[in-house]
Amino acid sequence: MKYYDGERDNAVYGWVRADAWQSWPAQLLTAYLASSVRIGIPQRLQSPLLAALMVAGVANHGQAETPLRNYIGKPLPEYVTGDECLFCHRNVVGPSWSINEHQKTLLPLIAAPEIEAALQANPALKPFAKHVRFVLGNENQIRLLRKSQKYGHLDLLSAILEPSHSEDATIKLRNKPPFQWDTKIFGQRCAGCHATAVDSRTQTYAATGIDCYSCHGDVDLKHANDASLVYLSKKRNDSPLLVAATCGQCHIRTGKSKASGFPYANNHVIGSDLFTDFDVDLSHKALDAAPPHERHILANIRNVLEENDSVTCLSCHNIHRTSGRKHRKIEKSNYCLICHAPSDMKQLTYNRKERHHALCGY
Ligand code: HEC
Ligand code: HEC
Ligand code: HEC
Numbered sequence: 001m002k003y004y005d006g007e008r009d010n011a012v013y014g015w016v017r018a019d020a021w022q023s024w025p026a027q028l029l030t031a032y033l034a035s036s037v038r039i040g041i042p043q044r045l046q047s048p049l050l051a052a053l054m055v056a057g058v059a060n061h062g063q064a065e066t067p068l069r070n071y072i073g074k075p076l077p078e079y080v081t082g083d084e085c086l087f088c089h090r091n092v093v094g095p096s097w098s099i100n101e102h103q104k105t106l107l108p109l110i111a112a113p114e115i116e117a118a119l120q121a122n123p124a125l126k127p128f129a130k131h132v133r134f135v136l137g138n139e140n141q142i143r144l145l146r147k148s149q150k151y152g153h154l155d156l157l158s159a160i161l162e163p164s165h166s167e168d169a170t171i172k173l174r175n176k177p178p179f180q181w182d183t184k185i186f187g188q189r190c191a192g193c194h195a196t197a198v199d200s201r202t203q204t205y206a207a208t209g210i211d212c213y214s215c216h217g218d219v220d221l222k223h224a225n226d227a228s229l230v231y232l233s234k235k236r237n238d239s240p241l242l243v244a245a246t247c248g249q250c251h252i253r254t255g256k257s258k259a260s261g262f263p264y265a266n267n268h269v270i271g272s273d274l275f276t277d278f279d280v281d282l283s284h285k286a287l288d289a290a291p292p293h294e295r296h297i298l299a300n301i302r303n304v305l306e307e308n309d310s311v312t313c314l315s316c317h318n319i320h321r322t323s324g325r326k327h328r329k330i331e332k333s334n335y336c337l338i339c340h341a342p343s344d345m346k347q348l349t350y351n352r353k354e355r356h357h358a359l360c361g362y
């Protein structure tokens with residue numbers, strides 16, 4: 001695994017990938033076309049570009065993938081909701097889903113009674129309390145939202161709340177009143193990463209919080225008989241590029257969509273290409289400036305895009321077990337020094353409590 005060893009240092013990443021596609025051998029393309037017939041991909045999707053993208057999967061793992069689609073400027077698919085998924089997946093995923101940070105990121109206020117009580121007790125917030133419907137964040141910062149007059153939109157309250165780590169119903173504010181509702185910020189700067197199936201054209205969302213769809217994509221229910229039909233299943237060997245795009249769509253907090261100008265991915269559906277529209281600065285300079293928790297993400301994305309690294313977010317993070325323990329088994333390299341002291345691996349330079357980001361305002 002490389003880190004900071006890349007020969008090229010380019011600020012914009014679209015070209016690296018286009019470049020890489022062209023270099024893949026033609027016989028792999030043939031292999032893809034053969035395999036796509038076998039797994040029944042419709043004829044109309046077999047364009048040369050898609051074929052080339054498929055080769056990425058073939059080249060990395062000797063196994064084909066479902067082709068990449070692109071939803072920029074098109075309606076997002078009607079996806080199967082988490083409740084429906086959990087009907088069948090209640091044993092393995094169900095128990096941990098309610099504590100998963102992804103699903104908890106934007107909660108209805110009624111699911112956070114301690115905050116509901118605290119709002120009533122705070123004179124500066126009490127006037128807004130009856131309109132608040134959603135709570136954004138929990139560990140680092142808390143923001144409040146109400147339903148907008150515009151359907152499928154949320155308004156963000158300017159108050160910034162400090163999470164209380166004790167049981168009492170007091171709230172500390174990080175900024176001063178007077179507070180007001182903002183009708184645009186959430187849709188234009190936040191929604192894409194804190195809600196599900198956000199359509200950049202209208203900035204409407206399909207569900208608050210992050211649903212299964214955000215990572216597993218537009219799931220075909222036929223996967224119950226053939227688990228390889230669903231992204232990130234054990235039966236697939238999804239390419240590092242697909243993983244980088246899946247997690248990167250939200251965890252790259254310094255990117256920008258060329259088409260929408262928003263800081264979140266434009267109608268990204270898992271399995272489609274992220275980096276042609278989503279510009280991100282992965283130069284040494286940008287990496288050096290980022291604190292460890294951000295740098296390890298950007299450096300991994302860079303390693304995958306530039307070095308074709310097979311280590312991905314999923315080599316270290318286990319989403320449904322909400323654990324990063326398996327990262328200890330990865331081969332040691334410079335990359336580890338983003339968070340560990342060079343002389344002693346037991347000494348950490350990473351502090352979970354010191355996560356900040358200008359985009360999210362904490
Ligand atoms: C590009 C995606 C992206 C955008 C856009 C974005 N966020 Fe975030 N946000 C994240 C990610 C990823 C995290 C979690 C990072 C971590 O845990 O290290 C986060 C964390 C947060 C948290 C802290 C959650 C906690 O645990 O306490 C809050 C609050 C937050 N964001 C608010 C906002 C607001 C408000 C906006 C819009 C102004 C916004 N975010 C825009 C991706 C995004
Ligand atoms: C933030 C991304 C993300 C979200 C959201 C998500 N998953 Fe997953 N899921 C993964 C990844 C990644 C894996 C592969 C195993 C791993 O590395 O954790 C996985 C694995 C699974 C598995 C295989 C069992 C296992 O533990 O390995 C099932 C079943 C599953 N997910 C169902 C769901 C359902 C149902 C939802 C919604 C309620 C959901 N997932 C939401 C990322 C996600
Ligand atoms: C009708 C029941 C049913 C529904 C609904 C359903 N699944 Fe599945 N799913 C299954 C079965 C059966 C399997 C294959 C057996 C297994 O591995 O659990 C499976 C497998 C999976 C796997 C691969 C598990 C592995 O071992 O890696 C994932 C991921 C997954 N489902 C996600 C989802 C998501 C996300 C949804 C909702 C969009 C969903 N499923 C809806 C029945 C269902």
Ligand code: HEC
Pocket residue numbers: 101102104105106136137138139192193194195210214215246247248249250251313314317319322
């Ligand atoms: C749709 C946006 C989105 C996608 C896709 C997504 N994440 Fe997240 N992730 C978030 C947000 C937002 C948070 C912070 C939630 C909060 O604290 O409110 C988060 C939190 C996390 C955390 C911290 C959990 C904790 O226990 O503190 C990890 C680790 C993580 N994500 C890894 C991943 C990986 C790996 C993938 C790819 C499989 C992924 N995420 C995909 C938005 C996303």
Ligand code: HEC
Pocket residue numbers: 244247248251293296297298300301311312313314315316317324327330352
């Ligand atoms: C070589 C292993 C490794 C890789 C690769 C990696 N991470 Fe991490 N990451 C970690 C470890 C270890 C932590 C600290 C976990 C902890 O605090 O217990 C962490 C922390 C995080 C956090 C902050 C929340 C937390 O739990 O502290 C987020 C969010 C995150 N990683 C997302 C990602 C994403 C997205 C990718 C892929 C682009 C990625 N990571 C790649 C090992 C890795």
Ligand code: HEC
Pocket residue numbers: 292293296324325327328329330331332333335336337338339340345346348350
């Ligand atoms: C994003 C930050 C981050 C990165 C990158 C990271 N680690 Fe860690 N590492 C942590 C944190 C936080 C802990 C303590 C929590 C835990 O055990 O998961 C830790 C703990 C460990 C431990 C246990 C140390 C002890 O006290 O016994 C080992 C071993 C380890 N990491 C190895 C690695 C290796 C090898 C790499 C590179 C492939 C790496 N880490 C990359 C954050 C990171």
